[in-house]
Amino acid sequence: MFLLALKMLLGDRAKYWMLVGGLAFSSLLMTQQYSVFQGLLAWTTSHMRNMRASIWIVESRVDQVNETKAMRDTDVNRVRSVEGVDFAVPLFQGVLKARTADGADKMIQMIGLHSGTLYGRPPHMIEGDISQLRLPNSVVIDTLAAEVTRLGSGVGRPLKVGDVFEINDREARVVGICKTERHFFGYPYVFSSYDQALQYAPRQRKMLSMILAEPKPGLDTAVVAQRIMAETGLRAFTVPQLEASTLRWVWTNTGIPISFLTTIVLGFVVGVAVCGQTFYSFVLENLRNLGALKAMGASNSLLAGMLLFQAMIVGLIGFGIGIGLTALFGLTIAQSGQPPFKANAVFVFQSMAAVLVICALAALFGIRRVAKLEPAIVFRG
Amino acid sequence: MTTPFRPVNSVSLPATPVVCNPPGDLAVGARGIVKAFGVGDARTLALKGADFEASQGELHLIVGPSGCGKTTLLSVLAGTLLSDQGEVNLFGTRLTGLSASEVTRFRCRNIGFIFQQFNLIPTLSLVENVSVPLLLNGTLRREAEAKATERLRQVGLAGRERQLPTQLSGGQQQRVAIARALVHEPRLVICDEPTSALDSLTGHQIMELLSTAAKAPGRCVLIVTHDPRIYGYADRISVMEDGRVTHVHAGVLLSSFIHSENRS
Numbered sequence: 001m002f003l004l005a006l007k008m009l010l011g012d013r014a015k016y017w018m019l020v021g022g023l024a025f026s027s028l029l030m031t032q033q034y035s036v037f038q039g040l041l042a043w044t045t046s047h048m049r050n051m052r053a054s055i056w057i058v059e060s061r062v063d064q065v066n067e068t069k070a071m072r073d074t075d076v077n078r079v080r081s082v083e084g085v086d087f088a089v090p091l092f093q094g095v096l097k098a099r100t101a102d103g104a105d106k107m108i109q110m111i112g113l114h115s116g117t118l119y120g121r122p123p124h125m126i127e128g129d130i131s132q133l134r135l136p137n138s139v140v141i142d143t144l145a146a147e148v149t150r151l152g153s154g155v156g157r158p159l160k161v162g163d164v165f166e167i168n169d170r171e172a173r174v175v176g177i178c179k180t181e182r183h184f185f186g187y188p189y190v191f192s193s194y195d196q197a198l199q200y201a202p203r204q205r206k207m208l209s210m211i212l213a214e215p216k217p218g219l220d221t222a223v224v225a226q227r228i229m230a231e232t233g234l235r236a237f238t239v240p241q242l243e244a245s246t247l248r249w250v251w252t253n254t255g256i257p258i259s260f261l262t263t264i265v266l267g268f269v270v271g272v273a274v275c276g277q278t279f280y281s282f283v284l285e286n287l288r289n290l291g292a293l294k295a296m297g298a299s300n301s302l303l304a305g306m307l308l309f310q311a312m313i314v315g316l317i318g319f320g321i322g323i324g325l326t327a328l329f330g331l332t333i334a335q336s337g338q339p340p341f342k343a344n345a346v347f348v349f350q351s352m353a354a355v356l357v358i359c360a361l362a363a364l365f366g367i368r369r370v371a372k373l374e375p376a377i378v379f380r381g
Numbered sequence: 382m383t384t385p386f387r388p389v390n391s392v393s394l395p396a397t398p399v400v401c402n403p404p405g406d407l408a409v410g411a412r413g414i415v416k417a418f419g420v421g422d423a424r425t426l427a428l429k430g431a432d433f434e435a436s437q438g439e440l441h442l443i444v445g446p447s448g449c450g451k452t453t454l455l456s457v458l459a460g461t462l463l464s465d466q467g468e469v470n471l472f473g474t475r476l477t478g479l480s481a482s483e484v485t486r487f488r489c490r491n492i493g494f495i496f497q498q499f500n501l502i503p504t505l506s507l508v509e510n511v512s513v514p515l516l517l518n519g520t521l522r523r524e525a526e527a528k529a530t531e532r533l534r535q536v537g538l539a540g541r542e543r544q545l546p547t548q549l550s551g552g553q554q555q556r557v558a559i560a561r562a563l564v565h566e567p568r569l570v571i572c573d574e575p576t577s578a579l580d581s582l583t584g585h586q587i588m589e590l591l592s593t594a595a596k597a598p599g600r601c602v603l604i605v606t607h608d609p610r611i612y613g614y615a616d617r618i619s620v621m622e623d624g625r626v627t628h629v630h631a632g633v634l635l636s637s638f639i640h641s642e643n644r645s
């Protein structure tokens with residue numbers, strides 16, 4: 001009977017495609033928007049994956065990794081003196097203006113690393129040698145910075161090791177190119193030594209943005225971070241803590257999550273509306289047939305099962321198409337990396353469940369109608 | 382408990398009824414069926430204590446003027462409509478004593494349906510349509526389709542199993558409906574106006590098929606009609622008027638009834 005149920009629905013081409021189309025659209029909307037949202041959220045914490053420190057110490061009022069309030073240089077030593085800290089190094093983080101060969105100004109994300117340890121250095125060097133950052137006026141740029149549309153402007157090709165540009169009228173010589181995860185602000189990364197970064201940045205009274213620290217081997221990072229906070233009055237985060245705090249900040253201080261969630265909920269609602277409407281009219285149009293089946297001895301539960309089965313199958317097909325389109329979207333933009341896109345297996349299952357819930361709701365209206373159907377109607381003209 | 386059914390005829394059956402086709406065991410018995418539709422001012426009493434009986438091996442017509450309650454009675458007898466009062470007994474099973482799901486199961490096993498508008502499922506092939514009652518009874522698809530194919534052959538539609546109902550004429554569709562009604566060998570076949578959507582010749586072909594079906598042992602075919610052209614196929618005719626069965630014609634009385642009806 002279930003096979004026949006499917007054929008009944010497939011026989012109605014218009015409704016079938018309407019259902020599949022509506023569900024595909026709804027799944028596409030939900031999964032695509034969610035993936036972009038996840039990608040965007042990932043961008044807000046990319047500093048942490050590009051610098052990979054164990055403990056992040058910031059000024060006491062700072063809530064998230066993209067925000068800086070300058071600290072005193074002496075704070076580094078205060079952190080170093082906390083028991084359980086293996087080492088602690090200063091970090092400069094700031095958005096500066098760079099000037100390209102053709103005189104254009106480009107914003108960059110400047111990161112100044114402690115020259116002794118280079119702690120916080122990018123994970124993947126593509127070209128060059130990071131240790132050359134210790135030479136004067138040298139920088140390591142990421143692949144985004146090297147692009148013709150960024151610092152390569154005026155050179156006519158992506159920047160290579162040995163090329164130069166200017167930051168605040170000071171020469172910056174490229175000694176290496178690295179790969180980074182893109183940052184929320186969209187500016188390319190330029191790494192230099194901490195001291196060099198202070199030369200590039202406009203002079204201010206306090207210049208220390210963050211302190212990166214490593215606990216002694218075998219010690220619990222969270223415990224050490226807690227101790228740093230207690231003893232210095234600064235704020236210290238472990239990676240998960242800073243990630244959570246940053247995301248919390250995005251949720252409470254920006255409209256981004258709400259606007260994405262609205263679209264996702266809208267996708268769900270549109271799915272329910274289109275699918276419920278179409279499926280219900282399918283049931284209404286087939287009321288005589290369903291009545292005949294009922295007269296011939298199909299029980300309410302069998303008919304309910306058939307309707308549910310029909311709805312679930314179109315749900316799976318629609319979801320398949322929707323997720324396929326989302327994947328296609330993801331692959332297409334994977335090259336440019338924009339808009340951000342982060343697929344998530346859990347969400348794929350969640351949205352599949354959402355689509356199946358949509359279908360179950362749609363079927364439910366039909367099932368209610370059929371349950372109330374008098375089989376005797378088939379004798380009426 | 383089992384008080385015998387009293388004849389309800391006014392032309393009255395003779396004490397020992399003279400019947401050409403001696404009635405076998407009781408197939409359908411109904412007593413005092415009352416059914417009302419609607420409430421308040423809109424309330425219509427469709428059945429006002431109707432009594433009815435039909436025997437096994439019989440093709441039994443229910444006739445009467447429009448609106449007298451024929452379809453309603455048939456629905457109650459088939460267990461697709463619950464009566465307000467009265468008892469229905471089908472082949473020894475008291476339908477009124479069964480739960481809703483038991484009635485559904487009983488219908489599934491024992492009753493075949495033929496509707497005026499055929500009611501074939503338009504998106505399913507003929508063989509799929511015909512196999513529905515078997516599938517509902519839990520027969521496996523392959524076996525159901527084999528039996529359905531054989532039934533289609535018996536009603537003269539061999540080789541057209543994979544066609545859709547819309548590709549057939551009305552008479553052919555009604556044959557498919559007959560094949561569907563008989564495929565699971567039901568004991569009771571219920572037909573509401575099976576010929577009224579068909580021309581005279583096709584109507585006769587359909588009736589031939591149905592009267593052959595009625596000869597199967599233990600079977601009873603009930604037909605509601607107001608098409609006098611097919612009265613000749615009946616073993617018995619119950620006449621309804623205003624919510625009751627008023628006359629039952631059988632044997633010689635049947636012939637004279639048919640004669641007078643066809644003249645008028």
Ligand SMILES: Nc1ncnc2c1ncn2[C@@H]1O[C@H](COP(=O)(O)OP(=O)(O)OP(=O)(O)O)[C@@H](O)[C@H]1O
Pocket residue numbers: 418419425426427445446447448449450451452453454607
């Ligand atoms: N579902 C219903 N709701 C309200 N009234 C109904 C319903 N079904 C039947 N009736 C009424 O009950 C009465 C008997 O109807 P029924 O259909 O049984 O008559 P019938 O003898 O089959 O008529 P016809 O020959 O026109 O088919 C009619 O007055 C009809 O209007």
Ligand SMILES: [Mg+2]
Pocket residue numbers: 451452453
């Ligand atoms: Mg009728």
